Amino acid sequence: MTTLETESPRYPAAAPEARPATAFFDTRLARFLTGAFSVSLGLLIWEVLSWHFQPLFLPSPQLTFYAVGELWEDGTLLQSIGASLARIMAGWSLGLVIGIPIGMLMGYFSFVRRLLDPYVEFFRFIPPIAFVTLAVIWLGPGEASKVALILYTTIFIVTINTIAGVLSVSELRLRAAAALGAGRLQTLLTVIFPSTIPYMVTGARLAMGNSFLTIVSAEIVAAQVGVGSMIWTARNYGKTEWVFVGIITLGLLGYACDRIVRFIVQRLLKRYAVAV
Amino acid sequence: MSASPSPADRSESACTGADIRLEHVSVAFGEHRIVSDINLHVAAGEFVCLLGPSGCGKSTLLNLVAGFLPATSGKVSVGGRPVHGPGRDRGVVFQSTEALFPWLTVQENVEYGPRMCGVPRSTRADAARRYLELVGLGHAGSRMPGELSGGMRQRAQIARVLVNEPSVVLMDEPFGALDAQTREVMQVEVDRIWRATRPTILFITHDIWEAILLGDRIITMTAGPDATFKTVAPVSIPRPRELTAPAALELYRDLREDIASEVRRTLQAQGLVREGLVREGSARDAAA
Numbered sequence A: 001m002t003t004l005e006t007e008s009p010r011y012p013a014a015a016p017e018a019r020p021a022t023a024f025f026d027t028r029l030a031r032f033l034t035g036a037f038s039v040s041l042g043l044l045i046w047e048v049l050s051w052h053f054q055p056l057f058l059p060s061p062q063l064t065f066y067a068v069g070e071l072w073e074d075g076t077l078l079q080s081i082g083a084s085l086a087r088i089m090a091g092w093s094l095g096l097v098i099g100i101p102i103g104m105l106m107g108y109f110s111f112v113r114r115l116l117d118p119y120v121e122f123f124r125f126i127p128p129i130a131f132v133t134l135a136v137i138w139l140g141p142g143e144a145s146k147v148a149l150i151l152y153t154t155i156f157i158v159t160i161n162t163i164a165g166v167l168s169v170s171e172l173r174l175r176a177a178a179a180l181g182a183g184r185l186q187t188l189l190t191v192i193f194p195s196t197i198p199y200m201v202t203g204a205r206l207a208m209g210n211s212f213l214t215i216v217s218a219e220i221v222a223a224q225v226g227v228g229s230m231i232w233t234a235r236n237y238g239k240t241e242w243v244f245v246g247i248i249t250l251g252l253l254g255y256a257c258d259r260i261v262r263f264i265v266q267r268l269l270k271r272y273a274v275a276v
Numbered sequence B: 001m002s003a004s005p006s007p008a009d010r011s012e013s014a015c016t017g018a019d020i021r022l023e024h025v026s027v028a029f030g031e032h033r034i035v036s037d038i039n040l041h042v043a044a045g046e047f048v049c050l051l052g053p054s055g056c057g058k059s060t061l062l063n064l065v066a067g068f069l070p071a072t073s074g075k076v077s078v079g080g081r082p083v084h085g086p087g088r089d090r091g092v093v094f095q096s097t098e099a100l101f102p103w104l105t106v107q108e109n110v111e112y113g114p115r116m117c118g119v120p121r122s123t124r125a126d127a128a129r130r131y132l133e134l135v136g137l138g139h140a141g142s143r144m145p146g147e148l149s150g151g152m153r154q155r156a157q158i159a160r161v162l163v164n165e166p167s168v169v170l171m172d173e174p175f176g177a178l179d180a181q182t183r184e185v186m187q188v189e190v191d192r193i194w195r196a197t198r199p200t201i202l203f204i205t206h207d208i209w210e211a212i213l214l215g216d217r218i219i220t221m222t223a224g225p226d227a228t229f230k231t232v233a234p235v236s237i238p239r240p241r242e243l244t245a246p247a248a249l250e251l252y253r254d255l256r257e258d259i260a261s262e263v264r265r266t267l268q269a270q271g272l273v274r275e276g277l278v279r280e281g282s283a284r285d286a287a288a
C-alpha cells in the first residue's frame, strides 16, 4: 500500500505542468494498478476482520483459498460451475430467442401489445424466486425447472427492453424506408430490428445478471449440483468458507460472462452502434 | 405502392417525371391550421423550389406529397393517382443524414430500395454502383455512412433515392446542414443530375440563391398559421445558371423582399420588433 502511495503524483502549482500527471492516471498500467490496489485493500480488510471472529462466523481469506483448492481437487467446484453455467446459458438463450420476437411484435403491432400487456405488466413484478416451488412441482427437480426459471427471468427483461427499443426507432428512418418502398413487414425486419439491437443487448446483459440471482435460489431449493447447492450444502458441514468460495465464484463468473457478451457484441454488432 | 417507371434507356432529355397536383389542400393539427387552400400543379419533369419563412408549412406540404401525412381536406395526386401513403415512386431526400441506415454500408444503403422490391442481388449491386458513380461516390461504396463527410452523406442519400428511379423527388432542405462550399458543389451536382434523369423535383430551401440556381419556378409562402402561396416566379435564366446575371440579381431582390415582408409581418403581429430594427436590416440587405 505504501509503495503505491509513493507513486501518486505531487501536484505542481502551475496548471500546464499538471497535464502529464493526470495523463498518468489514464495509462493502462495506472488503471490496472488502481484496480489491483482496490482489490488488495478489500482483501486486507477481510483479513483483519477475520482475526476477530471464529472461522465458522467469518473464515479468513487464507482458509477460503484452501477451500478453493479442496473443492477444485475433488472436482466439486468445476462440476458446480459447469452445472450452473449450463442452466444459465440454456435458460438465457432460450429467453432471448423467445423474448426478442415477442418484444418486436408487441412494440410494432399495438394489437399484440394490448393483447399481451396485462400478462407482462402482471408477471414482471413477480420475482422468479416466487416460482421456485411451482417449478419443481410442475417440472420436477431436474434441469427443466431450473432452466424454466432462468427463462422466466430473462424473458420479461428482454421483452420490455425490446419494446422500448421498437418504440424509440426514429420516425425519420421509418419514413425513409417507407419512401424507398419497404412494406410493413420489411420495415420491421430491415429497419426496426437493427435499430433495436442496442436495446436488446441492454436487456440481455441485465437478464444475465438477474439469471445469477435466480440460479442460486433455484439451486438452493432443488439441486444436487451447482454453485447454489454448493453454498447450501456448506451449511450441513459447517463449512462457512465454502459459502465464500461460492460467492466469489458467482462474482467472477458473472463478471466473465458479461465480459464475453461485451466482447462478442463489440465484435459482431459494432455496426449497430451498441455502446458497451 | 406503385411500380416505378421502366428503367428503360434514358436519354439526356427524356422526361421520366410525373406531375404533382394539389387541389384546395389544407392541413390542420387539431385546432392549429397550418396551411390553407393550397393549389399547385407541378408539371412532369419540372423543378419547383419552395421558399418561405420558417414554420410556415413547407415541410408539411412536402410530407403530404410524400404520403407521410394525410391532407385534412383537399386532394393530393401524383401522376394522376391520389396519394395514399408513401411509395417508391416518390423519393425523399431528407435534410438530416440520419436518414441513412448507419448499420449498412453506403453501397447497401443504395441497394436498399431495389432489395425491398426483390431485384436480384447482382442487378441491384450494379444499379447501386451506377448511381453512386453518378453522384461521385464510386469509391466510397464499402464505407459506413458514419465515416463520410456531410456532403458525401447527402450524395449517398440522393443516390439511394435515384436508384429507385422515382418519378418525383422531394427534397427538404437537403443542403441546409452543409458548409457554403460543399453546398455550392452539391447544387451544381443536383442541377446536372436532374438534367440527366429528369424526375419532377419539389425542392424546399431557405437559400434564395439556391432556389434561383435550380428552380424552373420559385414559389414563396406566406407566414403561418394558415399559410398559403404568396408568389409564383418563373425563372427564365438559361441553364447552367450564372448567379451574376442581372436577371438573377433582380429576382433575388424581389424574393428577398417577399420573404422579408412576411417575416416582418409575423414579427409585428407578435409585437417583438420595432419598425426601426427591421428597416435597418432590409436597408443593409438592399445595399449588399
Ligand SMILES: Nc1ncnc2c1ncn2[C@@H]1O[C@H](COP(=O)(O)OP(=O)(O)OP(=O)(O)O)[C@@H](O)[C@H]1O
Pocket (backbone or CB within 6 Å): B029, B032, B034, B052, B053, B054, B055, B056, B057, B058, B059, B060, B061, B224
Ligand atoms: N405534428 C405536429 N403537430 C402540431 N403542429 C405541427 C406538427 N408538425 C408541424 N407542426 C406545425 O406546423 C407548422 C409548419 O411546420 P413545417 O415543419 O411544415 O414548417 P417549415 O415551413 O418546414 O419550417 P422550417 O423552414 O423551419 O423547416 C409549424 O408551425 C409547426 O409547429
Ligand SMILES: [Mg+2]
Pocket (backbone or CB within 6 Å): B058, B059, B060, B172
Ligand atoms: Mg421544414
